Amino acid sequence: MKTLLTIEGLTKAYPGVIANQDVSFTIAEGEVHALLGENGAGKSTLVKMIYGLVKPDSGRMVLHGQTYAPTEPRAARAAGVAMVFQHFSLFDALNVAENIALGMENPPPQGQLAAKIRAVSETYGLPLDPSRMVGDLSAGERQRVEIIRCLLQDPRLLIMDEPTSVLTPQEVQILFTTLRKLSAEGTAILYISHKLEEIRSLCDRATILRRGQVVGSCNPRETSAAELAEMMIGAKLQPPRRMDKTPGDxxxxxxxxxxxxxxxxxxxxxxxxxxxxxxxxxxxxxxxxxxxxxxxxxxxxxxxxxxxxxxxxxxxxxxxxxxxxxxxxxxxxxxxxxxxxxxxxxxxxxxxxxxxxxxxxxxxxxxxxxxxxxxxxxxxxxxxxxxxxxxxxxxxxxxxxxxxxxxxxxxxxxxxxxxxxxxxxxxxxxxxxxxxxxxxxxxxxxxxxxxxxxxxxxxxxxxxxxxxxxxxxxxxxxxxxxxxxxxxxxxxxxxxxxxxxxxx
CATH class of the missing domain: 3.40.50.300 (P-loop containing nucleotide triphosphate hydrolases)
Structure with missing residues (x-):
């Protein structure tokens, strides 16, 4: 597959801590690429640099064969990079179309936007009513709003942070069907999750961070969840110990x-x-x-x-x-x-x-x-x-x-x-x-x-x-x-x- 994004030697330090140190890896077009690591391993800082929220101290990125150094999320979106955050940024008192319009640089009239939302949501199996109030939506439906807002930008790279944490098993399968469709159309997906079995089911490749550094990469479909966890923490993960005990009164x-x-x-x-x-x-x-x-x-x-x-x-x-x-x-x-x-x-x-x-x-x-x-x-x-x-x-x-x-x-x-x-x-x-x-x-x-x-x-x-x-x-x-x-x-x-x- 053709390389979409190349990351070379990205480093970012804060007072008293190095968040990322000499991080290098590539993401191919149409690839679902997992980014794994413990809390504090540097995942958030890394994706913030990719999305233009944080400026790296050193290193460089290349997107579509061109030097890529976004100074703000608006520049990242213009370059074809979109991100669905773990915590939604939606207003309960506005409807779906109004929330999506807030995330667009030049939103079309509400009628045209509503038609686009319906068309894109149906195409990708994420049906949404543009007129519904966000405060009345379930968590799974709110995530659809965030995803549709990104898809309307026609992204070439979609970053997803813990996207299944608020979904039922059925909604997870719907989301995965959507992501596989996007992947087949050439959109690359950078996927962050602590649910390792989901990583194994969905992702083509994984890059593992530990203490801000890349410590390995693998094909998660050929790697067990226990092995992925051990690569992340640098030690063997002990299974839970529970005593066989009959509950009392x-x-x-x-x-x-x-x-x-x-x-x-x-x-x-x-x-x-x-x-x-x-x-x-x-x-x-x-x-x-x-x-x-x-x-x-x-x-x-x-x-x-x-x-x-x-x-x-x-x-x-x-x-x-x-x-x-x-x-x-x-x-x-x-x-x-x-x-x-x-x-x-x-x-x-x-x-x-x-x-x-x-x-x-x-x-x-x-x-x-x-x-x-x-x-x-x-x-x-x-x-x-x-x-x-x-x-x-x-x-x-x-x-x-x-x-x-x-x-x-x-x-x-x-x-x-x-x-x-x-x-x-x-x-x-x-x-x-x-x-x-x-x-x-x-x-x-x-x-x-x-x-x-x-x-x-x-x-x-x-x-x-x-x-x-x-x-x-x-x-x-x-x-x-x-x-x-x-x-x-x-x-x-x-x-x-x-x-x-x-x-x-």
Whole structure:
């Protein structure tokens, strides 16, 4: 295949860290090329240089045989490079066509644009109604908006960052069909994902980064997921260890829980009921935007329910706020790690105090016990291998995976009886994900009851005792996780409630 993009010796350094060092590789026309690496390996910096968001310190790029040095994303798009980011940049209060127009240099009249959106979306199997409000779309449909916005630019290189993290198994297959069609037409795709089996299924070639440097390349179809992970981390990845243990007595019971969200684009929780036993992990799957945030808020006490009951060992706790629930060992870790789980500009000691003050006794007489707080933060950093110079560093300074380890570690080390976590391994690498999952399994083996809300189905099936699906604010009856197939889970996540009931 003919080379589309050549990267030669790209280097980018920030104060105290070299993000990329002498990175070189090529991408061919029509190739689906995976970019793999741990959190902090330099993937984000590299694609930002390709897309014109970051200027390299040295090195060069050649696109279509011409020197390529974009000074901003507009220049990259003009050269035929488009990017779908992991976090969507859409306005809920605007419709699909209006959102797409905002990303165009010279958008045509709305009528013409709507016709183009319909034509392109149907051509690539991603049907979209240009008049629908984005706030009413599912996460999978929102991603379609981002992809169609890129396809309208007729890109020769499409960069995709964690594109399947919010999709059902069926939506993943639709996306892959679209990407294969684009590839067959000559569009190159640079694909970033931590889901290694997806990489093996989709990608023609992979370049592996470690600590900012290229450490290898391979054909992922001829390489096992374990081998890919080992190349990324430079060591053998240990499988999770779980003890065979029968769950104990029921410790948490939720009956007909109803919640009206404060956010006008939030999801109403509708008559949610389930039980949770000590030592058990209940996995809850679902496409983003189906009530995950609202469920965590209801269970943590951040939002008080409209009706229904939450009982802990037969004692009602639905009226209690977050601090009161922490006192009785009901802890939580939300999905948004930077801004919700952690304050970006506070250091790690201060962030440890935010949720650990009560159970770790970090206050006395209304004053903070700073030595104890620093010791708690240091214990989190050491126990969970958080890569940071020290507890004096801000949360913002950590990579996503390291901040996630800190957030989960902060809750696990407080010895909860009930722990509710949303997206515990969101966007983290294989090594960090394995460490987080192992900490949850160890906590359950010690008798804690855990609810894991996640869009990573492989993760849920790996660590859960029972599985339930959340769809449009309704929870399917939990079922034993062992033996569940992806097709069946996909139907549950898509709202086939009658099917789940028939199996209970």
């Amino acid at each position: 029921i410790v948490l019971q939720v009956d007909d829980l109803v919640l009206t969200p404060a956010d006008p684009f939030g999801t109403h929780l509708r008559n949610i009921s389930f039980t949770l036993r000590s030592g058990e992990i209940l996995g809850i799957g679902g496409v983003a935007g189906n009530g995950q945030d609202e469920l965590l808020a209801a269970l943590s006490g951040e939002a008080l329910t409209t009706s229904g009951a939450i009982t802990l060992r037969d004692q009602p706790i639905g009226h209690l706020g977050p601090s009161a629930r922490r006192r009785i060992a009901v802890l939580s870790a939300p999905e948004e790690r930077l801004g919700h789980a952690a304050a970006p500009d506070m250091n790690l000691t201060e962030n440890a105090v935010l949720t650990g003050a009560i159970r770790e006794r970090l206050t006395a007489g209304g004053f903070l016990k700073w030595p104890a707080a620093r010791a708690f933060a240091d214990r989190i950093i050491q126990t969970f291998d958080v890569r940071t110079p020290g507890a004096q560093n801000t949360a913002r300074s950590l990579s996503g995976g390291n901040l996630q380890k800190f957030v989960i570690g902060r809750e696990v080390l407080q010895r909860p009886d009930i722990l509710v976590v949303n997206q515990p391994t969101w966007g983290v690498d294989a090594s960090a994900a394995a460490a987080i999952r192992q900490s949850l399994l160890d906590l359950a083996s010690d008798g804690a009851a855990i609810i894991v809300i996640s869009q990573d189905l492989d993760e849920l099936l790996e660590i859960s005792d029972r599985f339930a699906a959340l769809n449009e604010g309704r929870l399917s009856p939990p079922r034993p996780a062992q033996g569940l197939g992806m097709e069946e889970i996909g139907l549950m996540m898509g709202g086939a409630h009658g099917m789940e009931v028939a199996h209970v």
